[in-house]
Amino acid sequence: MSLPHAILTALLEKPSSGLELTRRFDKSIGYFWSATHQQIYRELGKLEAAGLIRALPPVQPTRGQKKEYEVLPAGREELTAWVARTEEPKQIRDPLLLRMRAAGVVGPQGLEAELRRHLDLHRAQLEKYTGIEERHFPAVPDEVEDRLRHLVLRGGIQLETFWVAWLMEALAAVEQMPEQMPEQGAAG
Amino acid sequence: MSLPHAILTALLEKPSSGLELTRRFDKSIGYFWSATHQQIYRELGKLEAAGLIRALPPVQPTRGQKKEYEVLPAGREELTAWVARTEEPKQIRDPLLLRMRAAGVVGPQGLEAELRRHLDLHRAQLEKYTGIEERHFPAVPDEVEDRLRHLVLRGGIQLETFWVAWLMEALAAVEQMPEQMPEQGAAG
DNA sequence: CGGCGCATGTAACAAGTTACATGATTTG
DNA sequence: CAAATCATGTAACTTGTTACATGCGCCG
Numbered sequence: 001m002s003l004p005h006a007i008l009t010a011l012l013e014k015p016s017s018g019l020e021l022t023r024r025f026d027k028s029i030g031y032f033w034s035a036t037h038q039q040i041y042r043e044l045g046k047l048e049a050a051g052l053i054r055a056l057p058p059v060q061p062t063r064g065q066k067k068e069y070e071v072l073p074a075g076r077e078e079l080t081a082w083v084a085r086t087e088e089p090k091q092i093r094d095p096l097l098l099r100m101r102a103a104g105v106v107g108p109q110g111l112e113a114e115l116r117r118h119l120d121l122h123r124a125q126l127e128k129y130t131g132i133e134e135r136h137f138p139a140v141p142d143e144v145e146d147r148l149r150h151l152v153l154r155g156g157i158q159l160e161t162f163w164v165a166w167l168m169e170a171l172a173a174v175e176q177m178p179e180q181m182p183e184q185g186a187a188g
Numbered sequence: 189m190s191l192p193h194a195i196l197t198a199l200l201e202k203p204s205s206g207l208e209l210t211r212r213f214d215k216s217i218g219y220f221w222s223a224t225h226q227q228i229y230r231e232l233g234k235l236e237a238a239g240l241i242r243a244l245p246p247v248q249p250t251r252g253q254k255k256e257y258e259v260l261p262a263g264r265e266e267l268t269a270w271v272a273r274t275e276e277p278k279q280i281r282d283p284l285l286l287r288m289r290a291a292g293v294v295g296p297q298g299l300e301a302e303l304r305r306h307l308d309l310h311r312a313q314l315e316k317y318t319g320i321e322e323r324h325f326p327a328v329p330d331e332v333e334d335r336l337r338h339l340v341l342r343g344g345i346q347l348e349t350f351w352v353a354w355l356m357e358a359l360a361a362v363e364q365m366p367e368q369m370p371e372q373g374a375a376g
Numbered sequence: 377c378g379g380c381g382c383a384t385g386t387a388a389c390a391a392g393t394t395a396c397a398t399g400a401t402t403t404g
Numbered sequence: 405c406a407a408a409t410c411a412t413g414t415a416a417c418t419t420g421t422t423a424c425a426t427g428c429g430c431c432g
Contacts, residue, residue: 002283003391009290019411032285039392041413066411076294083291084298087283089306092347094278095190097220097340102197103271104336106264110272118277144365148292151361152285155354159280162350166343173339177332191419207383227420229385254383 003043004052006033008071008079011053015070018044031129031156044069052078100170108174115174119167126160129153191231192240194221196259196267199241203258206232219317219344232257240266288358296362303362307355314348317341 010021010029021044022037024030035043047053052075056068071079096118103111137150198209198217209232210225212218223231235241240263244256259267284306291299325338 001390002286005290006286009286009293012293017411018413029286029289030279032280032282032289034279034281036393037411038394038413041411042391045413079290080294080297083287083294083296084302086302086305089284089309089351090282091218091222092220092344093222094220094343095275096277097343098190098194098197098217099271100336100340100343101217101220102193102267104333104340105197105200106268106271108271108332108336109268114272114274117274121277144296145292147361147365148288148296151358152288152292154357155282155285155288156280158350158354162346163277166339166346169342170339173335177335189418205383206385224421225383226385226422230419233385 002033003035003039004047005079005082006035007040007043007047008052008075011069011071012076012079015056015068017066017068019066032152047075103174108177112171112174115167115171119164119171122160122163122167126157126164129157129160133157190221191223191227192235193267193270194223195228195231195235196240196263199257199259200264200267203244203256205254205256207254220340235263238262291362296365300359300362303355303359307352307359310348310351310355314345314352317345317348321345 006025006029007021010016010024014024016024018037018041021040022035025033025035025040044053048055048069051072053069053071056070099111099114133150133153137146137153141147141150194213194217195209198204198212204212206225206229209228210223213221213223213228232241236243236257239260241257241259244258287299287302321338321341325334325341329335329338
């Protein structure tokens with residue numbers, strides 16, 4: 001149940017239309033909670049029906065039918081309650097770790113290229129995050145809001161750092177392995 | 189599309205019934221890919237229909253109606269192909285990071301207890317993993333299969349290490365914050 | 377035989393993904 | 405006006421979650 005709260009957070013930061021939200025989910029918020037425009041429109045409908053947000057009357061009625069939403073008091077209350085709510089930590093569920101385990105059973109043929117590709121992508125992501133950090137948080141921020149945003153960004157940086165390190169380790173291990181698996185049944 | 193491959197991997201390691209699989213998913217494999225018994229039964233049905241696995245005839249026909257499954261050659265081929273397949277890395281999608289961001293907007297009231305709770309849980313998980321490492325991998329393993337399993341375990345250890353470190357940082361930041369948010373509209 | 381635990385499921389729902397549909401506005 | 409783009413939205417499907425149903429053997 002995180003998507004509605006992601007949207008409430010985004011709308012509190014700045015009232016927006018569906019497409020604007022989608023774009024913001026492709027940027028800052030989407031770095032740790034991604035969503036497609038279909039999900040967002042569906043959820044906006046639900047939130048409006050639940051009385052947590054409302055559509056603003058269009059400022060320029062003639063120019064297109066863009067709908068801007070803003071958060072109602074009930075929505076802010078819901079978000080405040082959610083921040084303090086007890087929820088179990090999300091367990092790890094990563095396909096790449098699973099593939100590594102599968103490679104232990106059927107052999108690592110072809111996995112190396114995929115590991116390299118992932119390593120490049122994570123390195124790029126890490127650079128992007130550190131770039132944002134340098135630009136937006138050159139010093140420890142004073143404002144509570146900025147401190148928490150910085151904390152979230154540092155979380156992203158540390159996660160990407162983990163992946164880069166782990167993938168390098170994985171590559172080193174896979175590189176010095178035989179291509180073919182010593183098969184028990186078929187080839188042995 | 190990872191659950192079927194998780195099941196194929198588990199069945200190659202050892203043919204099992206649905207419930208046995210469920211239990212193994214609560215242990216080793218579930219550490220990085222969790223699944224409930226309902227998911228597993230549904231997926232076993234699909235895999236059997238697709239000809240990737242088959243049910244073994246019961247060894248002791250009288251004792252209950254447990255169904256043991258084993259992987260067919262087509263299943264092994266599918267898993268081998270999946271290991272080498274190109275797939276995009278999973279983007280970060282974590283509710284706790286999102287809550288931290290929300291706390292930046294509505295204030296961090298009540299979040300501290302939740303952070304503490306998560307910290308304890310991650311510390312416990314980390315201890316569990318390092319315990320497994322000490323018991324199962326006292327030295328760098330020779331076998332390919334063991335090397336890859338160790339790699340996966342190290343991934344889990346490093347991820348939990350990240351969470352412990354990040355949560356301590358987050359707690360330190362939240363502790364020295366004012367309980368009330370300087371509100372723009374309502375309280376200001 | 378009645379209740380308990382084991383093992384295999386069904387049903388209903390929620391969340392996320394992929395493909396397509398509709399209308400309106402701008403641009404050539 | 406045709407084509408491209410913007411903006412909103414439907415539909416169908418897959419994956420994951422929660423609650424319940426069924427049949428069997430064991431134990432008292």
